[in-house]
Amino acid sequence: MKKVKVHITLKEGVLDPQGKAIQQSLHALGYEEVEEARVGKMIELQVEEGPHIEARIKEMCDKLLANPVIENYQVTLEEAVQS
Amino acid sequence: MKKVKVHITLKEGVLDPQGKAIQQSLHALGYEEVEEARVGKMIELQVEEGPHIEARIKEMCDKLLANPVIENYQVTLEEAVQS
Numbered sequence: 491m492k493k494v495k496v497h498i499t500l501k502e503g504v505l506d507p508q509g510k511a512i513q514q515s516l517h518a519l520g521y522e523e524v525e526e527a528r529v530g531k532m533i534e535l536q537v538e539e540g541p542h543i544e545a546r547i548k549e550m551c552d553k554l555l556a557n558p559v560i561e562n563y564q565v566t567l568e569e570a571v572q573s
Numbered sequence: 574m575k576k577v578k579v580h581i582t583l584k585e586g587v588l589d590p591q592g593k594a595i596q597q598s599l600h601a602l603g604y605e606e607v608e609e610a611r612v613g614k615m616i617e618l619q620v621e622e623g624p625h626i627e628a629r630i631k632e633m634c635d636k637l638l639a640n641p642v643i644e645n646y647q648v649t650l651e652e653a654v655q656s
Contacts, residue, residue, distance in 0.1 A: 491608070497615060512616065512638070521633055523621040525574070529614060532580060533595065536609040543606075550604055555595070 492537050493568040498556045499530035576651040581639045582613035
């Protein structure tokens with residue numbers, strides 16, 4: 491069993507209204523030092539080990555997890571978890 | 574200017590319907606090896622340097638960014654970014 495983390499972030503230049511709202515709320519709470527906030531997703535998968543695991547995860551990202559038009563993703567495979 | 578990453582994940586035991594839906598969709602696409610999927614958030618902040626930066630970020634998390642009842646968070650301060 492492997493633990494896989496997929497970090498999905500919006501590409502540079504893509505508007506992030508959720509991040510903007512967070513930044514404005516932080517300012518309203520007195521945290522004026524926050525210049526920018528951007529929101530991304532993190533998906534943690536528990537995957538059974540098998541051949542081509544990295545290639546298959548990349549496929550999953552392209553087909554379902556991320557939208558490659560507006561999002562970047564980064565895959566991190568962690569050490570085996572006891573199954 | 575510092576770049577701060579806040580990773581927010583659901584606590585163990587808290588149901589994650591979005592993760593369940595992702596796992597079922599991956600199975601439907603033929604990725605049977607995915608045993609579990611859980612979805613979290615990642616918030617990237619650009620913060621002006623100042624005193625007590627870590628303590629202030631922790632406050633922001635508790636007050637606005639995360640829901641400490643059902644979510645855990647982890648703060649990572651990255652090296653200074655050129656401002």
